Amino acid sequence: MKRKLTVGNKVLFLLCAMYFITYIDRVNIATAAPFMQKDLNLSTTEMGIILSAFAYPYAFLQIFGGWIGDKVGPKKTLTIVGAVWSVTTALTGMVSGIFTAIIARIGLGLGEGAAFPTATKAMSQWLPKDKFGYAQGIVHSASRLGNAVAPPIIALLIVAFGWRESFFIMGVISVVWMFIWMWYFRDNPKNHPKMTAEELENLPPYVSKSEQSKIPIPWKALSRRILPVTFVDFCYGWTLWVYLTWLPSFLFTSYNLDIKNSALFSAGILLSGVIGDTLGGVISDKIYRKTGNLKLARRSMLIVGLTGSFIFLLPTLFVHNLTLIAVSMSLAFFFLELCNAVLWAIPMDIAPKHAGTASGMMNTGFGVAGMLSPVVFGFLIAVSGNWQVPFIMSIVLLGVGVLVTLTIDPSKQLTEPDLPIDKINPETKIGV
Template sequence: MTQDAKRTARQGSPRPAARSLLGVFRHRVRGRVLALLCAMYFITYLDRVNISTAAPYIKADLGLNDTQLGLALSAFSIPYAFFQVFGGVLSDRFGPRRVLAVVGALWAIATVCTGFSVGLVTLFAARLGLGFGEGASFPTATNAMATWLPSDRRAFGQGITHASSRIGNAIAPIAVAGLIALYDWRLAFYVFGAISLLWTLAWALMYRNRPADHPKITAAELEELSTEQRAATRPRLPWRALLRRILPVTFVDFCYGWMLWVYLTWIPSFFQDSYGLNLGSFALFSTLVLVAGVLGDMVGGLVSDALLRRTGSLRIARRSVLVIGLLGSFAFIIPTLIVHQLLLTTICLAVAFFLLELTNPVLWTIPMDIAPSHAGTAGGLMNTGYGIAGILSPILFGLLVDLTGDWVASFALSAVLLLIGGLAALRIDPTKRITASVS
């Protein structure tokens, strides 16, 4: 047995009876928990990316230039970035049930308020509120998954939930375009805010922080979880050890997040400006690109877990997907810098997004590998990189477009960061697990 395999065994692998993919979730409460989390990821991404499709109309209605629009797009990520760790700590202390109920209500209200914006200041404030609301959501969801999912299905859990978020990405342009055509851009924010409130109510009613506390849990399902997952208390968090192990992942997440924010905020405007497409056309092409991310998240999670079961090596299972995904995405962004052809550009952007999203479930799984008892805090620390990228990427991308008059420099900078991130991923070691005895 390899050293990685021994470490995996010590972490508490699921019992053989629950090894099949469907067997892990069928007729089990964890399947319902995962479905609720999938719905949350879908809705949060509807709420955070709907502004990108509405952006040309918001820009015209509120009289903004590209730099001002980029500032408004970045507003979400200012509190989002800095609430990651704090939100993770809150989820570790108070549990996902209470934390997601509170922040879910907050992001729902902020989404509705976006529709009432009358200028840059009110738009910026509404997006700040959305960032506060959603900042704790993914670290808290990671906490829930670390508690409810067997160790060798965690990447799958991250993959399917993030695939749900990318479905939100893909549906948002079409849904927002339809609502704009039906009334105006404001209607999209009212509708999506109401959907968020409904999810928040369902979560508060159905979720429990400890599997043993759920009224429908069975003894068989509890037996499929490790002793650590069933524990009533958590060990003290060793901050120094956590920072040392997670910060390399945070940096790679920054590089990944920079490019993801380009897709989330600027792709519709890119298609409209570069190819002169109307609302229906640029929404359609944006959706075609973003659908590739759904497949990327699903494949990335499945491949990483399959590699872990086959090799017993966390290094191989996590690192290989990160490196291939980031460097492959870099390779397919390059043609968009030199070719101005709508179909080819769309294909390259879609393949690059697929490869980029291979890495997403792995980035979120590594905090659970390293600190399973403190997955909320570890996930929040990791995702701070994505949040910081969200502050810088939209506004600097827009600024470069304004300064140069085209999109080449902005995409070139993003490609370079993908290359750096792919190389930096070689230094990530998910086997350095934090235990209660670490100080």
């Protein structure tokens, strides 16, 4: 008998589409860069400034964007930010110089900065607790797939229509997603016309926006619990940004590959992360269901992922063989991506009522890594004259990440501040 797709799974599919589209929207400029640089008469330095402009508002908006998602709700928040990133993506095709290009990229960072923390809030309301890791694995696999397929997709659009038109087309696709989300999603799963009583029974108690607004965010306690996760996310993000920004150049420079072959090798390596993202969440949830030990389920995957990436990056220091390096870097990226779903699931475990804010705090580590890693990596190459030195730094940070992971305990859910008994909602056990 064919299993019917639940409403929750359809919402998860919509979020997968969002992660896929947003990653193409944020990296499409890398493929269009040579054409933009030529048409707009930009120097390499100016193009670098444009490329990095996205990361700053994206990093600084994580916490505030997650807080907005908690207070306003995922439906309205993702609709608004979806409109922002759609418009700014399309406007990138209309830029006339460095100033307008920087403004467009800053706008894209502002639009996408709140997207993932708010999506995490939606997942915390629409999925059972024992599927948090699975859900995060699936959506982030979609983002990695978007990152891997962006170069050939954007290249085809540029060849067929032009670099400006490639941004217009992606802007239209983003707008279509925004309208579908606005039409289909409900903040309260109970209000969805297709929701069944059986599916609703397995979901966490719904916290309404009015109730959420009355829940004070325990900033000090939340920061204390999330800070180690933020640091591990920084260690993870440092190496991930190396893959996203320097991998083609590493293969091109160290192994004398042409642009086409370096892109193909890069895509093959990055695709291994799609598998790692999904498996990390699935395995972590499976451990939790079998043992009931959330600390074991989350910690073990982080330790395995960071350690595996540490081990398989070591050959970059000693081996100069394209095949071996491609295999070892693929395995390193696979293990690294085992961590991603778990890192996003932990804020949902620790603070489900503040999932947007908590995940925003966590992902600030990734955002800061995005600002520093590409610049420091390039600086170390320029100073040292070889690729081994910056890879050593990535390997060291992965080792430090393993040690910090031992301080994370997601099994202890953050408790809300004490409230008078007459201010407690008997259904949700929170203030009214």
